[in-house]
Every structure is written in C-alpha cells, then in structure tokens.
Amino acid sequence: MIKFPKDFLWGAATSAPQTEGAALADGKSPSTWDKWFEMEPELFFDQVGPNDTSNVYYQYKEDVALMKKMDMNSYRTSIAWTRLLPDGKTLNPKAVEFYRNYFQEMLDNGVEPIINLFHFDMPWWLMEKGGWEARESVDHFAFYAKTAFEQFGDLIKTWATFNEPLVHIECGYMGDAHWPKVRDFKRAIQVGYHTMLAHAKAVEAYRTNPHNDGKIGIILNLSPVYAKSEEPADQEARHKADLIYIRSFVDTVALGYFPEELIEMLRESDLLPTTIAGDRAIFENNIVDYVGVNYYQPLRVQAPENPVFPAQSPGAWARGYNWPEKRINPHRGWEIFPEGIYTIAMRMKNDYGNMPWFISENGMGVEGEEQFMDENGIIQDDYRIEFLEEHLEYLAKAIEEGSNCFGYHMWTFSDCWSWLNAYKNRYGYYRINRDDNYRRSDKASSYWMKNVINQHGFTR
Ligand code: BGP
Numbered sequence: 159m160i161k162f163p164k165d166f167l168w169g170a171a172t173s174a175p176q177t178e179g180a181a182l183a184d185g186k187s188p189s190t191w192d193k194w195f196e197m198e199p200e201l202f203f204d205q206v207g208p209n210d211t212s213n214v215y216y217q218y219k220e221d222v223a224l225m226k227k228m229d230m231n232s233y234r235t236s237i238a239w240t241r242l243l244p245d246g247k248t249l250n251p252k253a254v255e256f257y258r259n260y261f262q263e264m265l266d267n268g269v270e271p272i273i274n275l276f277h278f279d280m281p282w283w284l285m286e287k288g289g290w291e292a293r294e295s296v297d298h299f300a301f302y303a304k305t306a307f308e309q310f311g312d313l314i315k316t317w318a319t320f321n322e323p324l325v326h327i328e329c330g331y332m333g334d335a336h337w338p339k340v341r342d343f344k345r346a347i348q349v350g351y352h353t354m355l356a357h358a359k360a361v362e363a364y365r366t367n368p369h370n371d372g373k374i375g376i377i378l379n380l381s382p383v384y385a386k387s388e389e390p391a392d393q394e395a396r397h398k399a400d401l402i403y404i405r406s407f408v409d410t411v412a413l414g415y416f417p418e419e420l421i422e423m424l425r426e427s428d429l430l431p432t433t434i435a436g437d438r439a440i441f442e443n444n445i446v447d448y449v450g451v452n453y454y455q456p457l458r459v460q461a462p463e464n465p466v467f468p469a470q471s472p473g474a475w476a477r478g479y480n481w482p483e484k485r486i487n488p489h490r491g492w493e494i495f496p497e498g499i500y501t502i503a504m505r506m507k508n509d510y511g512n513m514p515w516f517i518s519e520n521g522m523g524v525e526g527e528e529q530f531m532d533e534n535g536i537i538q539d540d541y542r543i544e545f546l547e548e549h550l551e552y553l554a555k556a557i558e559e560g561s562n563c564f565g566y567h568m569w570t571f572s573d574c575w576s577w578l579n580a581y582k583n584r585y586g587y588y589r590i591n592r593d594d595n596y597r598r599s600d601k602a603s604s605y606w607m608k609n610v611i612n613q614h615g616f617t618r
Pocket of ligand 1: 173176321322325379396452490517523575576577579583
C-alpha cells in the first residue's frame with residue numbers, strides 16, 4: 159500500500175480568472191486578460207474569453223458540494239485584485255460579500271480554503287502605468303494584500319502571494335502567451351525583481367498585523383533540471399539553468415536573497431535590475447512559512463551552442479535538449495516524468511532546511527475528453543488515474559524519506575479556462591458542460607481520488 163499521513167491536505171487548485179467569469183460584473187474592473195480578449199479575441203481558442211469561464215461567481219455552491227462529495231479537505235483558488243479593489247484603492251463591497259460567502263461555504267463543508275493573491279491577473283489600470291516593470295506596482299500590491307488579509311483573515315489561515323511568478327515574466331516579457339507580449343530579457347529581469355519584492359512586502363504586511371495568525375507562502379512552478387550528459391559543459395549548463403529557474407525563486411523566498419552567483423551572471427551581462435537601498439532587508443526579513451510547488455514536467459538542458467554575451471535570453475547559459483526517452487502528453491505536449499516530483503521533494507528537504515511544502519499543482523490536460531464519456535455520462539479518464547498513481551507513488555517515497563510535504567492538490571477541480579488555450583485541454587476531476595448551463599459532471603478520477611483520501615493511500 160502506498161501510504162500518506164493522516165492529516166495530509168488533499169484537494170485541487172484553480173484561480174479566480176480561470177473560473178469566476180463575471181469579468182466585469184458587480185464593479186470588477188478589467189485585468190490584462192479581459193482587455194486582451196476584447197482587443198484580440200481570435201488569439202483565444204474557440205474565441206472563449208475570461209468572461210465566459212466556469213461561472214463560479216454564480217455557481218460556487220455546486221463546486222463546493224462536489225468538493226464535499228469527494229471528501230476533499232482543502233482547495234486553492236485566488237482573489238481577483240480587480241474585483242476586490244477595482245481602482246486599486248476603493249474596496250468593492252460586492253467582492254467582499256462574494257468571497258466571504260464562497261470561503262464560508264467551503265469551511266461549512268469541511269474544506270479549508272487556501273487563498274492566493276495573484277494568478278497572472280494584472281489590473282489593466284496598473285498595466286497602463288507599466289505593470290510589474292513600474293516600481294509603484296510593489297506598493298499597490300502590498301496595499302491589496304493588506305486589504306485582503308483584513309477582509310478575510312478570520313476565514314483564511316493559509317495564504318499565498320503569487321502563483322508561478324516565472325510564468326508572467328517568461329510568457330509576457332520573453333514570449334507572447336501573456337500580455338504585454340514583448341521580448342526583452344532586461345525588462346523581464348526587472349519584472350521578476352519587482353514581483354519578488356512585492357511578494358516579500360506582502361509577507362511583511364501579513365506579519366506586521368498581530369491579528370494574522372495563519373501562514374503565508376508562495377506558489378512556484380519548479381521543473382527539476384537534468385543535463386544531457388555528465389560532460390562538464392552540460393553540467394555547467396544544468397547548474398546555470400537551475401540558478402535561473404529554481405534558485406532565483408526558492409532561495410529568495412526561503413533563504414532570504416537571490417543567489418550571489420546569479421547576481422554575478424546578470425552583472426556580467428548588464429542585466430541587473432534597478433533596486434533601492436533597503437530592499438535587501440525586506441527580502442531577508444520575510445522568508446516564507448511554506449512553499450507550494452507546481453510540478454508538471456522537468457527541464458532538460460545541454461551546453462549552449464556559441465554563447466553570445468551580453469545575454470539576450472537564458473539560452474546564453476543553457477539550451478533545451480530533447481531527451482530521446484521522453485514520454486509526452488500528446489495533448490499539451492508536456493513531458494510526463496513522475497520521478498521529477500521526487501527530485502524536487504528531496505531538494506526541498508536537502509537544500510532548504512526541510513522547508514514545509516506541498517504539491518500545489520500537478521495534472522494532465524487532455525483534449526476531446528467527451529469521447530471517453532460512458533453511457534452514464536461519466537468520463538472514464540483512466541489516463542488521469544494512471545498519471546496520479548505514478549506521481550503519488552514518487553511523492554509517497556519522498557515523504558517516507560523525510561521530505562516535509564503536507565499535501566497534494568491536483569490541477570484542477572472542475573475543468574477551467576486555460577488562458578489562450580481556453581477549454582482546449584481539460585484538467586479537472588469534474589467536467590464542465592459549458593453548453594448545458596455549465597453543468598458539472600463526474601469523471602472516474604474523482605471516485606478514485608475519493609478512495610485515496612479516505613484510505614490515506616492506495617494500492618497499485
Ligand atoms: C499552470 C498555471 C495554471 C494552469 C496550469 C495548466 O502553469 O498555474 O493557471 O493553467 O498551468 O497549464 P495550461 O492551462 O497552460 O495548460
């Protein structure tokens with residue numbers, strides 16, 4: 159039997175912009191996603207935008223009833239900054255009412271709400287001032303965080319500041335999957351710096367109010383880095399990629415500052431961000447209580463070909479490598495490598511003082527799941543059950559070896575809107591039937607997981 163601790167957190171994760179809908183209802187102001195969809199709807203799969211997600215703003219009770227049906231004890235979503243403080247300053251009473259009702263509904267049904275503050279949804283009014291490139295965003299975010307703690311701190315005991323800061327940096331400033339879709343490494347570094355500072359300031363805001371008696375952390379997407387070979391050049395590439403993609407985030411939040419070696423690399427390429435005296439102490443004094451780890455796939459690297467400095471992208475230090483033994487999820491194109499969860503788990507134990515952490519996302523997106531619906535209307539998602547079994551087995555092994563992991567949240571609960579991919583890839587334990595008033599229906603994985611939760615493990 160593959161065993162998990164009795165008090166383990168079992169649940170699922172999602173976010174406000176991917177589920178709530180009601181994008182401009184009851185006083186909410188637009189985020190970059192709302193505006194971007196208005197400007198270029200053709201970029202979004204099937205032209206489904208953020209106003210038309212899973213209707214959770216109106217149907218949250220149905221989801222909570224299903225959480226209870228599965229015996230989940232926890233659930234992560236986020237607050238929409240643009241709903242709580244539409245202009246950044248004025249509290250929206252309708253938002254307070256909605257979130258209090260939603261969180262209370264979970265609590266009444268034995269589900270602990272774990273609440274994140276930022277899930278890629280930058281307010282449009284702030285983006286117009288420069289978004290995370292502008293230093294003022296840091297203080298606006300700290301004010302928003304403080305407001306959220308004051309309004310919901312009695313209900314919420316586990317907070318996260320950001321979800322996957324790497325993603326809005328990479329996709330928005332070194333790619334075109336997030337607004338403002340520019341490609342500029344130096345600007346990306348500045349965005350990253352301000353994001354991490356905003357995170358530390360939110361932790362500070364939490365700790366300076368004695369009424370706040372819960373814990374606060376951050377959700378990071380961590381892809382363990384594997385090198386093509388044992389050759390020194392490939393190993394060096396692995397080390398550098400690890401500095402950029404893992405340590406620049408985990409060291410900063412868990413140890414209190416960016417790794418010196420990373421700072422040196424950036425200095426040599428004239429990429430250092432603008433900072434202010436005193437920033438360093440903010441990082442040092444505000445390390446997290448826990449880290450949420452989103453694990454989807456590893457990063458495989460080799461030495462760069464003809465590196466050019468100053469660096470125009472992280473490719474100057476390491477380039478991708480196509481591992482021939484790769485198992486791929488054909489729908490999303492991501493590698494499936496369950497062992498990676500173990501690598502990351504042991505890293506949290508060995509390099510970060512056995513920091514408490516949990517799997518805050520892990521899951522499998524599949525296109526065309528309706529083809530697996532049986533005569534009772536249940537999606538027979540055996541592939542997802544197998545994915546869960548494989549990953550949980552490695553997670554259990556790491557826990558047995560002393561990694562301080564306190565939970566597992568699958569991405570996601572009921573199918574949600576995936577940014578530019580909208581409803582192309584479905585990830586949930588429950589299907590959302592969007593053409594039938596957003597009706598929720600079962601997938602076999604929800605029954606499988608309910609058993610795991612009740613037995614604190616499973617047999618393979
Ligand atoms: C993570 C995000 C989620 C979610 C998930 C699945 O990076 O935190 O918001 O979307 O990935 O990815 P995708 O929706 O791109 O398939």
